[in-house]
Amino acid sequence: MEQLPCGRWLRLVSSLGMGQRAWEVTLDGERGRLAWSDPRPPRRGDENCFVPTSEIIAVEETELNKKQRNSGKWQKMGKPHAFTVYYVKKARNHRWRCSDVTFWCADEHLCNQWIQALKELLEMQKSRPKQLLVYINPYGGKRQGKRIYEQKVAPLFSLASISTDVVITEHANHAKDNLFEVNINKYDGVVCVGGDGMFSEVMHGLIGRMQKDSGIDQNNPKAPLVQCNIRIGIIPAGSTDCICYSTIGISDPVTSALHIIVGDCQPLDVCSVHHNNTFLKYCVSLLGYGFYGDVLKDSEKKRWMGPMRYDYSGFKTFLTHHYYEGTISFQPAKHTLGSPRDKYTCRTGCYICKKSEQQLAQQRKQCGLKHEEEEEWKIIKGKFLAINAVNMRCACPRSPKGLSPAAHLADGSADLILVRKCSRLDFLRYLVRHTNQDDQFDFSFVDVHRVKSFQFTSKLSEDNESNVTDMGKKRFGQFCRDHPACCCNIANSTWNCDGETLESSAVEVRVHCQLVKLFARGIEETCKDEAASRQSSVEQLTVDIVPPMGRRKNESSRNLSKYAF
Ligand SMILES: CCCCCCCCCCCCC/C=C/[C@@H](O)[C@H](CO)NC(=O)CCCCCCCCCCCCCCC
Ligand SMILES: Nc1ncnc2c1ncn2[C@@H]1O[C@H](COP(=O)(O)OP(=O)(O)OP(=O)(O)O)[C@@H](O)[C@H]1O
Ligand SMILES: [Ca+2]
Structure with a gap:
């Protein structure tokens, strides 16, 4: 056992019991892990297990249960002392579970030493709430x-x-x-x-x-x-x-x-939404006008249906197929290395998010916010079925890869997706691509831009502002009377801002890089499902060497647990 000058345990190695076998258990403070392995010469299929100390949840002194105490081994030994380590076990599809392992020994002092060392290591994890x-x-x-x-x-x-x-x-x-x-x-x-x-x-x-x-x-x-x-x-x-x-x-x-x-800890970009110098809302996931705004507005009346309300209103809104005219102006996010059509996606410790944060800080130090105002604005006028600004990929069980699969959580930019007027069939093809692996931006009627700010004004508000005395327009019904089947809508849609409706259709939006922090780490890289199922936080390292003489070749470590030591 070694101790650092600061009192921290560097390494604690003991032979401890787990089940009916002795294991070599190592607490390695330097590598930040707790490991246990079979001390006998390794054979094919043997397992060494470890858990990072950062993923240990708790350690507790344990009373062995009656069944364990009454087994032959214990009776010979007198009262055993035991402790249980609770740790994160990683399962399929990013699911985490709390697992535990109990070690025991005859020496009370040794058992307490282990509990104390593990507790000290947990105390040192300063980021824990x-x-x-x-x-x-x-x-x-x-x-x-x-x-x-x-x-x-x-x-x-x-x-x-x-x-x-x-x-x-x-x-x-x-x-x-x-x-x-x-x-x-x-x-x-x-x-x-x-x-x-x-x-x-x-x-x-x-x-x-x-x-x-x-x-x-x-x-x-x-x-x-x-x-x-x-x-x-x-x-x-x-x-x-x-x-x-x-x-x-x-x-x-x-x-x-x-x-x-x-x-x-996962930092997150936040969009601020204003209208006429009045603050409306902040947004972290979807700020959507047209389709998603209309789905939300309709679904609010059906809250009693629970989560199903979105499918009902989604289907209904899909059938109405309304499009909206307006002008979008935006400032492209030039500071970021990424683009919305990238194959590379945002993962734990994302390089692009880190780089973007540094770039933005540097730019602001050099030029201040005034400079940002003077940067280039692009303007797009058109008829849109949907205008979606997403600060993150916006994935959910309905759409596992999300509205913009390459969007980043913390890069100081949002992806602005413009879905222009198209046929119902094309719009359906676009929606279906939210649910499969195909590229939802590979359509002539869909544009996507990575932006750091944007503004939107609907044609209706522009017309009303430029000619407020034109009462004729106000007498117009909600939908175009001359063309009942054309789906053009002279009423405004509403914005869906993280699932809340906004009052104003004209908005001014700005991305604030890493404004809030979550208890999360982004999506971890383990992703191939089959690989994930094999891997757990307690990683199983297979030792692949020729088995020693006298041992059966196919003897698994699980079988070995039956052996008394
Ligand atoms: C053919 C199947 C197409 C399925 C397309 C599924 C796309 C799902 C995309 C979900 C995007 C979620 C973005 C997140 C938004 C949240 O900030 C917000 C608050 O929680 N949620 C919603 O606004 C809730 C929005 C929920 C929207 C559900 C839309 C369902 C559309 C169904 C269209 C059916 C057409 C069928 C025609 C035969
Ligand atoms: N006690 C309450 N009674 C009524 N509304 C509440 C109450 N507490 C919170 N709310 C509001 O309920 C709204 C919806 O809640 P929440 O987001 O939890 O569920 P949801 O809308 O079903 O899910 P999602 O937002 O994921 O679609 C929130 O905007 C919140 O302001
Ligand atoms: Ca972002």
């Missing part, structure tokens, strides 16, 4: 938020010694308003149990509070906003859960809880 503020929306998604939290999440938080203050919301904006009042410095993070709308509420509360405390006027679209350093955790219990799915890779409450416990 100790105190969380939790908001539960009991009405999100299938109305399971409270049950999900109590049954799946709270026991894990308590295992990891995380204290919580839990607020069950009583009305919309409860969490947001509450965040302006609480002593926020008391907490290491805020957790929302619900869907994208609930996340949006918490994010608005935190960003708003931060700007208020720093004297920043949110109504000024050009104000440089102050970053929020308090992380947000999302326990998915909503209808789409796109933000959770796009930042973790799955909507699964246990996986999310484990990312919170290990103290992951």
Whole structure:
């Protein structure tokens, strides 16, 4: 056993029992891992297991159960001393589970030494939260938020010694308003149990509070906003859960809880949306006009249907096939290395996000925000079925690769997708590509641009502004009377902003690089499903050498566990 001058354990190696066998167990502080292996000469198929200390959830002294105590081995040995290590086990499709392993030994002092060393290592993980503020929306998604939290999440938080203050919301904006009042410095993070709308509420509360405390006027679209350093955790219990799915890779409450416990941190870009120098909303996933705005508006009347409301309203909106005329002007995101048609996608520790952050900081230091205003604006006029600005890929179980598969979580840009007027059949082909592997931008009627800011004005508001006295226009019905079948819509659509509707159709949007932080790590690279199923956090390293004499060739390590030592 070795100890660093600071008192940190560098390496602890012992022979400990697990089940009915002795294992060589190593706690390697330097490499940051706990490993256990069979000390006998290795044979084909033998397994060495390890878990990174950053993915250990807790360690506890354990009483061996009656069955274990009564087995022949224990009786000879007197009272064994045991401890259990709880750790993250990675399963298929980015799913995480809490697994455990129990080690025992006859020496009480040795057992305590192990518990103490592991606890010290856990204490050293400074990014882990100790105190969380939790908001539960009991009405999100299938109305399971409270049950999900109590049954799946709270026991894990308590295992990891995380204290919580839990607020069950009583009305919309409860969490947001509450965040302006609480002593926020008391907490290491805020957790929302619900869907994208609930996340949006918490994010608005935190960003708003931060700007208020720093004297920043949110109504000024050009104000440089102050970053929020308090992380947000999302326990998915909503209808789409796109933000959770796009930042973790799955909507699964246990996986999310484990990312919170290990103290992951993923910065996230946020769009600010203004109209006439008035702040409207922030947005992190989809800001959509036309199709997705209309789906949302219709679905709000059908909340009682739960998550199914989106399929119902989606089908209905698809049939109406309305398009909208307007002008988009945007500033291309020149600072970023990526492009929306890249094959490379944003992953844990993404190089492009890191580079973009540095580039933006450098540019701002050199030229300030004024320079950004003078940068080139591109203008596109047209008739659009959908205008979608996405800050992240916007993946969800309905669309696993998302609306823009190569969008980045934290590169200071958004992908602006313009779907021009086309036939119903073409639009259906476009929608279907959200659900399969084909390229949804490979259509003549779809354009995609990576932008750092954009503005939109509908033709209707332009006409009204330029000729407000033209009362003739106001007498016009909602849809074009002369051409009932043409699907042109002289009414405005509404913006779908992270699942909330916006009042104004004319908007001014700016991307704020890495304005908030989540308890997440982006999508991990392990992705081939078959490979992922074989790999777990406790990695199984197969030792591939010729078996020693006297051992059966096909003897697996699992069979060996039957052997007493
Ligand atoms: C033929 C199948 C085509 C399926 C196409 C599926 C595309 C799904 C794309 C989902 C994109 C989600 C973006 C995230 C937005 C969130 O910030 C927001 C708040 O949670 N959710 C929604 O607005 C909720 C938006 C939900 C939209 C669902 C749209 C469903 C369209 C169905 C069209 C059916 C046409 C069938 C014709 C025979
Ligand atoms: N107690 C409450 N009663 C009514 N509404 C609430 C309450 N608490 C929160 N809300 C509001 O409910 C809205 C929707 O909630 P949430 O996002 O959790 O579920 P969802 O809309 O089903 O899921 P998704 O946003 O993923 O589609 C949020 O915008 C939030 O402001
Ligand atoms: Ca982005």
